[in-house]
Amino acid sequence: xxxxxxxxxxxxxxxxxxxxxxxxxxxxxxxxxxxxxxxxxxxxxxxxxxxxxxxxxxxxxxxxxxxxxxxxxxxxxxxxxxxxxxxxxxxxxxxxxxxxxxxxxxxxxxxxxxxxxxxxxxxxxxxxxxxxxxxxxxxxxxxxxxxxxxxxxxxxxxxxxxxxxxxxxxxxxxxxxxxxxxxxxxxxxxxxxxxxxxxxxxxxxxxxxxxxxxxxxxxxxxxxxxxxxxxxxxxxxxxxxxxxxxxxxxxxxxxxxxxxxxxxxxxxxxxxxxxxxxxxxxxxxxxxxxxxxxxxxxxxxxxxxxxxxxxxxxxxxxxxxxxxxxxxxxxxxxxxxxxxxx
Amino acid sequence: xxxxxxxxxxxxxxxxxxxxxxxxxxxxxxxxxxxxxxxxxxxxxxxxxxxxxxxxxxxxxxxxxxxxxxxxxxxxxxxxxxxxxxxxxxxxxxxxxxxxxxxxxxxxxxxxxxxxxxxxxxxxxxxxxxxxxxxxxxxxxxxxxxxxxxxxxxxxxxxxxxxxxxxxxxxxxxxxxxxxxxxxxxxxxxxxxxxxxxxxxxxxxxxxxxxxxxxxxxxxxxxxxxxxxxxxxxxxxxxxxxxxxxxxxxxxxxxxxxxxxxxxxxxxxxxxxxxxxxxxxxxxxxxxxxxxxxxxxxxxxxxxxxxx
Numbered sequence: 001x002x003x004x005x006x007x008x009x010x011x012x013x014x015x016x017x018x019x020x021x022x023x024x025x026x027x028x029x030x031x032x033x034x035x036x037x038x039x040x041x042x043x044x045x046x047x048x049x050x051x052x053x054x055x056x057x058x059x060x061x062x063x064x065x066x067x068x069x070x071x072x073x074x075x076x077x078x079x080x081x082x083x084x085x086x087x088x089x090x091x092x093x094x095x096x097x098x099x100x101x102x103x104x105x106x107x108x109x110x111x112x113x114x115x116x117x118x119x120x121x122x123x124x125x126x127x128x129x130x131x132x133x134x135x136x137x138x139x140x141x142x143x144x145x146x147x148x149x150x151x152x153x154x155x156x157x158x159x160x161x162x163x164x165x166x167x168x169x170x171x172x173x174x175x176x177x178x179x180x181x182x183x184x185x186x187x188x189x190x191x192x193x194x195x196x197x198x199x200x201x202x203x204x205x206x207x208x209x210x211x212x213x214x215x216x217x218x219x220x221x222x223x224x225x226x227x228x229x230x231x232x233x234x235x236x237x238x239x240x241x242x243x244x245x246x247x248x249x250x251x252x253x254x255x256x257x258x259x260x261x262x263x264x265x266x267x268x269x270x271x272x273x274x275x276x277x278x279x280x281x282x283x284x285x286x287x288x289x290x291x292x293x294x295x296x297x298x299x300x301x302x303x304x305x306x307x308x309x310x311x312x313x314x315x316x317x318x319x320x321x322x323x324x325x326x327x328x329x330x331x332x333x334x335x336x337x338x339x340x341x342x
Numbered sequence: 343x344x345x346x347x348x349x350x351x352x353x354x355x356x357x358x359x360x361x362x363x364x365x366x367x368x369x370x371x372x373x374x375x376x377x378x379x380x381x382x383x384x385x386x387x388x389x390x391x392x393x394x395x396x397x398x399x400x401x402x403x404x405x406x407x408x409x410x411x412x413x414x415x416x417x418x419x420x421x422x423x424x425x426x427x428x429x430x431x432x433x434x435x436x437x438x439x440x441x442x443x444x445x446x447x448x449x450x451x452x453x454x455x456x457x458x459x460x461x462x463x464x465x466x467x468x469x470x471x472x473x474x475x476x477x478x479x480x481x482x483x484x485x486x487x488x489x490x491x492x493x494x495x496x497x498x499x500x501x502x503x504x505x506x507x508x509x510x511x512x513x514x515x516x517x518x519x520x521x522x523x524x525x526x527x528x529x530x531x532x533x534x535x536x537x538x539x540x541x542x543x544x545x546x547x548x549x550x551x552x553x554x555x556x557x558x559x560x561x562x563x564x565x566x567x568x569x570x571x572x573x574x575x576x577x578x579x580x581x582x583x584x585x586x587x588x589x590x591x592x593x594x595x596x597x598x599x600x601x602x603x604x605x606x607x608x609x610x611x612x613x614x615x616x617x618x619x620x621x622x623x624x625x626x627x628x629x630x631x632x633x634x635x636x637x638x639x640x641x642x643x644x645x646x647x648x649x650x
Contacts, residue, residue: 321629
């Protein structure tokens, strides 16, 4: 672990693949900015890869003050050992107080390896991060401005808040789509710090033989929030409202078979017996009557909100919250209410 | 050429089938009210190890860290084909976070000594962290391949596997020894072998023997002295050992663990607060389709932490 360093920066691991930054890293830059402002420190982004310097501007526009850049042709594709070495060396050199990673397959491969090497704390799959003073129960010692790491546990049945008093840096992976993706600010200025990390051959013993990437698909399974539309949405154009609400909440867009069959939206969005089965924290059903085939694919959702003009629609029988009304009026009101909160 | 595999397995509460009975009034989970099961992806890790042994020969050793009750999953490993099982149990290991857990498991693996491949399930369903595997790999200085979807073979001392990251796959070749974390989609775990169930259903740890025999002997004679129970347990343990039915039980001393790195002392992350989530939709609330109604709905979702 590194010494507790309350002047330390807030860092984000900038995940990139084939020269493109992962959305979750951009979301995290915004969150890191907010945390760093509360702490009165700067935001740093670690960017490693081959010919990736061009991505630094985007990280700065999303909130980074400094981009720590490590370029090496052998880092063209992610591999655990050399990437973990890079991250450990940078942390050991600069002593950031917080380091955030996306809870992606890559982040969940890399972050625990780094934590184990540093003997530092690591909290997986956070859904919220806050700064607050914490009094340690055992010692009654006050720890000012600690990172509160909030995550679901026990299969999502409880919410636990984790803290790390002195096994620093305070590190966490954060689920994709949980933090809002803020609009980039191209006028922001930042500094690119080029770093050299010695990478010996023993770090490259695992050989990547073949690699096949599919374009990012609709990630219904992993979504914490799903906004879904049914036949009642009425048209492809009306589905834009569904997308808009999903964008504001940071959720994925789903659909019933009726909406897919009517050609309002692609089949990859279909939820139900013949589509994807989902159990998000929140499912907002708009203009979905709630046929048994659809319910089979979503009734395990932790919270269900139903919006439908027909008060007799079966969807209300499994919903926790209902609004009898036209989604075309209700969704703009929801967007407005959500924006006011932010 | 034969290879020695070590599989880390965990007994977990069945979080997928959680009910309101399992929630305490303060909103925390009552572990005792939940059925304890074999962590699903650890079964896939065990199956991968058994596949490797089927193909190449060698041994499969299963190790579990947990309370004495965790011997149940080790018996399950024996039923499915494990050659050797070890229970790592010690009160001083309680409250270990993933870092302390990985330290303890890595010490146990070092104590076993010989291994070519260490396997873990990708993640356990009680914490879903997926951290312990990579953390063990780092402690042992091994390369790691996580999210394993298929074991493709071992040639000239190099293992080939395919990993799946959800939006694509990668084919890797790694020298041995290596640590693998295995996905639930990697294989179909074989069922128990009836013959092995018959043979190993009497397999016990010393803790289990002690509890069972104390209960039995006290039922017959409530005044039975502890020393008498103790010597009976030792005698029975020796019998089981000779029959190959004594499940090895290790504590932190046995694995030479530095106690400052175990349990709460060795855990940098601390649970500061726990909040329960309302589990079932007993309540249905309707809101009017007005600005005020919608605002109330959003507020409600924020209050119960559905919205961040």
